[in-house]
Amino acid sequence: MPRRVVVERSTFASRWGMAVAIIGVLVLALAPALFLNSVLRTLVQFFYLLALAQMWNLLAGYAGLVSIGQQAYIGIGAYGLLFFADRLGVNLFVSVFLAALVAAVLAIPTAALVFRLRGGYFAIGTWVVAEVYRLLAANTQSLGGGSGVTITAAIGIDRTVREYVTYWIALGLAIASVLIVYYLLRTRLGLALRAVRDREMAAPTLGIHVLRAKVQVYVLASTICGLTGAVIYLSLLRLQPDATFSVNWTVFMIFAVVIGGIGTISGPIVGTIVYFLLQQYLADLGPIYLIILGAVAILVMVQAPRGLWGLVLDRWNIRFFPVQLRVRVKEDPSAASGPNETTEPERVRGRSVDG
Amino acid sequence: MTWVNAMVQGVMLGGLYALFATGLSLIFGVMRVVNLAHGVLTILAAFIAFFIVDHTGLNPLVAMAIVVPVMFTIGYVLQRLLINFTLGSGVLPPLLVTFGLAVVIENILLKVFSADSRGLDAGRIENVSIRLTSRLAVGWLPLTIFLVAVVLLVAMQLFFDRTTFGRALRATSDDAEAAQLMAIDNRHVYAVAMGLALGIAGVAGVFVGVRTTFGPLEGPVLLIFAFEAVIIGGLGSLWGTLVGGVILGVAQTLGAQLAPGWFQLSGHLVFLAVLAVRPTGLFPRVGAV
Numbered sequence: 001m002p003r004r005v006v007v008e009r010s011t012f013a014s015r016w017g018m019a020v021a022i023i024g025v026l027v028l029a030l031a032p033a034l035f036l037n038s039v040l041r042t043l044v045q046f047f048y049l050l051a052l053a054q055m056w057n058l059l060a061g062y063a064g065l066v067s068i069g070q071q072a073y074i075g076i077g078a079y080g081l082l083f084f085a086d087r088l089g090v091n092l093f094v095s096v097f098l099a100a101l102v103a104a105v106l107a108i109p110t111a112a113l114v115f116r117l118r119g120g121y122f123a124i125g126t127w128v129v130a131e132v133y134r135l136l137a138a139n140t141q142s143l144g145g146g147s148g149v150t151i152t153a154a155i156g157i158d159r160t161v162r163e164y165v166t167y168w169i170a171l172g173l174a175i176a177s178v179l180i181v182y183y184l185l186r187t188r189l190g191l192a193l194r195a196v197r198d199r200e201m202a203a204p205t206l207g208i209h210v211l212r213a214k215v216q217v218y219v220l221a222s223t224i225c226g227l228t229g230a231v232i233y234l235s236l237l238r239l240q241p242d243a244t245f246s247v248n249w250t251v252f253m254i255f256a257v258v259i260g261g262i263g264t265i266s267g268p269i270v271g272t273i274v275y276f277l278l279q280q281y282l283a284d285l286g287p288i289y290l291i292i293l294g295a296v297a298i299l300v301m302v303q304a305p306r307g308l309w310g311l312v313l314d315r316w317n318i319r320f321f322p323v324q325l326r327v328r329v330k331e332d333p334s335a336a337s338g339p340n341e342t343t344e345p346e347r348v349r350g351r352s353v354d355g
Numbered sequence: 356m357t358w359v360n361a362m363v364q365g366v367m368l369g370g371l372y373a374l375f376a377t378g379l380s381l382i383f384g385v386m387r388v389v390n391l392a393h394g395v396l397t398i399l400a401a402f403i404a405f406f407i408v409d410h411t412g413l414n415p416l417v418a419m420a421i422v423v424p425v426m427f428t429i430g431y432v433l434q435r436l437l438i439n440f441t442l443g444s445g446v447l448p449p450l451l452v453t454f455g456l457a458v459v460i461e462n463i464l465l466k467v468f469s470a471d472s473r474g475l476d477a478g479r480i481e482n483v484s485i486r487l488t489s490r491l492a493v494g495w496l497p498l499t500i501f502l503v504a505v506v507l508l509v510a511m512q513l514f515f516d517r518t519t520f521g522r523a524l525r526a527t528s529d530d531a532e533a534a535q536l537m538a539i540d541n542r543h544v545y546a547v548a549m550g551l552a553l554g555i556a557g558v559a560g561v562f563v564g565v566r567t568t569f570g571p572l573e574g575p576v577l578l579i580f581a582f583e584a585v586i587i588g589g590l591g592s593l594w595g596t597l598v599g600g601v602i603l604g605v606a607q608t609l610g611a612q613l614a615p616g617w618f619q620l621s622g623h624l625v626f627l628a629v630l631a632v633r634p635t636g637l638f639p640r641v642g643a644v
Contacts, residue, residue, distance in 0.1 A: 116634035119446040120389020124582040135620040287462035294459035
């Protein structure tokens with residue numbers, strides 16, 4: 001029987017998933033016309049949490065960098081927004097993007113320091129840096145000091161306009177965070193990252209500059225965290241150093257990514273949905289909520305380290321965000337059918353890197 | 356003279372930080388794991404002491420005799436039942452599991468004891484001091500804490516160098532697989548190491564409670580101080596840890612002299628400066644316990 005070998009990236013799930021996603025995004029873009037403002041605010045929260053989870057997954061799941069200090073960039077984004085919009089009088093929405101630039105600029109010297117540490121000490125090192133930024137903000141009276149400050153530039157803008165534009169920026173941010181990770185993994189850098197993660201010692205022999213690849217990812221993820229911080233405080237408006245630079249932001253990122261499935265693009269989406277739903281129903285329980293969430297995260301890490309999405313992948317092999325190329329042998333069109341046969345190369349790499 | 360005084364207080368504080376740091380450093384040395392729950396476990400020890408004192412009226416320094424074995428047991432069990440299962444597949448699992456553990460313990464403490472600050476009253480020792488000059492005095496309590504830290508470090512050094520179990524620890528640290536071939540059960544070795552680390556955290560926790568107030572949310576701060584002392588001193592060096600603790604303590608008390616809000620900040624800045632100039636710390640001995 002004549003056969004043809006095809007190399008392809010997209011999967012059945014990714015093609016249909018993309019079609020459904022486009023429709024979903026169109027509906028979400030029209031949401032301000034459809035839903036109450038309270039629903040919009042809930043969605044904004046979901047969007048920024050999703051962006052944070054995606055970025056933390058990019059760091060830990062793909063670059064192997066466990067940062068417990070990403071709250072630094074949330075705070076920098078928030079205070080950047082305050083600085084440009086309130087102190088310099090720049091347009092409120094333009095300030096959101098300028099604040100992200102500040103995060104990018106500060107991420108570079110921060111990286112120069114924390115990349116001197118490895119593994120677990122890198123993790124605490126990033127935390128110390130976040131604490132330094134928090135203490136600097138708390139000790140700077142012109143930024144409101146320890147008691148905090150409100151972004152007054154928002155008062156001049158019509159409330160409805162502000163809520164709608166905030167919503168669209170947050171929606172765009174969430175979509176961008178997913179697409180950026182998806183795109184990045186298909187580039188040379190993405191390939192390098194996966195090589196580093198699978199065997200860091202061997203990666204340089206392929207011509208990969210390991211440190212540079214990691215720093216690039218760190219700066220990118222931190223910039224988007226900064227943007228997200230600005231978006232969060234565009235909707236909250238009230239800044240307070242202890243809350244803005246709170247490690248709880250990173251606690252969320254870690255739990256969402258671990259529970260959803262680290263090292264996949266769908267994982268953080270699943271994790272954010274789970275976290276979000278639990279929060280809507282269990283947040284009243286206070287400490288018990290976090291005890292449950294922490295226990296679940298520990299259980300997942302020990303029993304099913306690839307998270308909920310890993311379980312789905314094991315069972316059904318659905319890949320919405322395929323990254324790797326796979327080889328398929330197709331029957332010749334003139335011959336009888338029997339197309340969906342996948343050959344071995346796809347399964348060779350024991351671990352899944354996409355989905 | 357206030358500056359000299361601040362410096363002396365800083366040195367004493369450094370002893371306490373060395374106690375925080377020793378447990379963290381020991382675990383890293385033996386199993387290459389950074390225990391992110393170390394800070395909150397120290398706070399847990401303080402709360403166990405608080406519970407004992409509350410129910411028996413014992414002096415907290417006497418209650419330490421109960422706290423330390425309890426913490427040793429918690430450490431041993433925690434390692435055998437949980438952390439051992441995260442070893443061997445990269446840096447992520449132990450980090451994320453100990454991070455989850457920190458959040459769980461912190462919130463259990465919040466639930467049981469509320470967010471209020473507590474203190475342990477050790478009685479007269481808290482108020483007596485030795486006059487060095489007419490304007491300079493060292494409190495008996497900070498001095499005792501400092502001396503206990505030094506004695507513990509000496510004891511640890513002897514334990515690692517002179518005992519059979521110390522040799523097993525060093526062997527496991529150097530090459531866990533080869534150590535197993537020598538009939539060393541590394542699951543047990545790791546568990547004892549965690550027990551020792553938390554036993555020392557038990558001593559540190561009681562001292563924290565006696566010296567100042569403490570609350571369930573202060574775990575991260577203790578973890579960060581421990582970490583800074585370890586890095587300033589140099590990874591893997593016991594005495595470096597003491598020097599690191601002292602430098603951190605002095606930086607903090609001198610910073611607090613400059614401005615009240617600068618206690619923590621100046622410590623962090625000194626840490627970052629050491630990281631920038633000498634990333635291996637002042638007394639590096641990488642790879643050893």
